[in-house]
Amino acid sequence: MxxxxxxxxxxxxxxxxxxxxxxxxxxxxxxxxxxxxxxxxxxxxxxxxxxxxxxxxxxxxxxxxxxxxxxxxxxxxxxxxxxxxxxxxxxxxxxxxxxxxxxxxxxxxxxxxxxGLAPGFVGIVGADLISKFDDCRSCKMRVGALPQHPTGLMGYAFNWSPAGVVNEYLNDCEVIEEGTVKWVSAMEWVEKHVIGGVELEAFTTSGGLGTMCETYKDRVPNMDYKTMRYPGHVKLMNFFFHELLMRERRAEAEDILVNAKPPVKDDVVYVHVAAEGTTGGKLARKEFVRAYYPLDLAGQQRPAIAWxxxxxxxxxxxxxxxxxxxxxxxxxxxxxxxxxxxxxxxxxxxxxxxx
CATH class of the missing domain: 3.40.50.720 (NAD(P)-binding Rossmann-like Domain)
Incomplete structure (x- = not known):
């Protein structure tokens, strides 16, 4: 090629x-x-x-x-x-x-x-961590593409395709829970994360696992993917899409959101992947935690989500x-x-x- x-x-x-x-x-x-x-x-x-x-x-x-x-x-x-x-x-x-x-x-x-990044790189990381256990009981994959300096209640900037963001916020999400592959609603299962002293919230979004549920359904009894945002974001998005019924007007929702929160150059991509299982009969947890910032590539500085x-x-x-x-x-x-x-x-x- x-x-x-x-x-x-x-x-x-x-x-x-x-x-x-x-x-x-x-x-x-x-x-x-x-x-x-x-x-x-x-x-x-x-x-x-x-x-x-x-x-x-x-x-x-x-x-x-x-x-x-x-x-x-x-x-x-x-x-x-x-x-x-x-x-x-x-x-x-x-x-x-x-x-x-x-x-x-x-x-x-x-x-x-x-x-891409999720699905894509995050699944490669997840599979690598799973492979390090004799028996893996869970794998949790989290990614957040965010502005370094958030403003407003939403704390976000649309550095990624607005159509893709809306798609993952509204479509159902595939997970493995207690050995069963199931579909759950997006923007649920909210949890707290802290990376490098920065507090984030994570919630279910669609598509991030790619084909991993099919691959690991008989080997890893608990697996899910969540998007990370600054605290309070998911509550506002649920209000916007579900209480204001913008889920029924996706194209208009994209225009409103990107107009309100246009792209920024100073962004950061957080990746947090954690797997738990046993090796040699001992229970352990392995993590991959990174914060990726803009880089100089091909002659100019590139936003973290782009590179x-x-x-x-x-x-x-x-x-x-x-x-x-x-x-x-x-x-x-x-x-x-x-x-x-x-x-x-x-x-x-x-x-x-x-x-």
């Missing part, structure tokens, strides 16, 4: 394209809205809804990375499948992933959705090129070796962030 197309050149897509270019890939960026073509890789104004135009572009590459909104990924994945090339995306959307799993059963290339998301997927693509990962079928994030990811030039950025 030497030639790769990157669809969607927002903050994450642009950075991913630049990192791939630095790693020696021949990158083509596809984005109908981009007017700035002064980049170190080729950019083409392709409308992804134009199937014929997309097919023509994919016939010239070995792989595709979609950094598009989740609702566009199924059709893009179908086109990549028909072209027989590798497919990667960042989606947290469960129906999208299920559709891609079906495509992977007959794919000529690798189908690898969920390669953690882009670095995760680029590291996976590097591993596929090198033959460390499968070349066909469906790739589960929990099957990606943590040490191998950290040993890639891009994935090595995750070695920092110690609290």
């Amino acid at each position: 030497e030639k790769i197309a990157v669809l969607g050149l927002g903050k994450v897509g642009s950075l991913a394209a630049e990192l791939l270019n630095e790693r020696g890939f021949q990158v083509t960026g596809l984005d109908n809205a981009v007017t700035d073509h002064d980049r170190p890789y080729q950019v083409k104004p392709v409308d992804v809804a134009d199937v014929a135009a997309l097919e023509a572009e994919l016939a010239q590459v070995d792989g595709l990375l979609s950094c598009l909104p989740f609702h566009l990924n199924i059709n893009v994945a179908k086109t990549a499948h028909a072209a027989g090339i590798h497919y990667f995306d960042l989606t947290e959307d469960v129906p999208t992933t299920k559709a891609i799993i079906e495509l992977s059963k007959t794919s000529k290339g690798l189908m690898a959705p969920q390669c 953690t998301t882009a670095s995760s997927v680029v590291a996976v693509i590097e591993m596929v090129r090198e033959g460390t990962l499968p070349q066909q079928g469906f790739l589960k994030q929990e099957d990606i070796p943590m040490d191998a990811l950290l040993n890639t030039p891009t994935g090595s950025a995750f070695a920092g962030g110690l609290v």
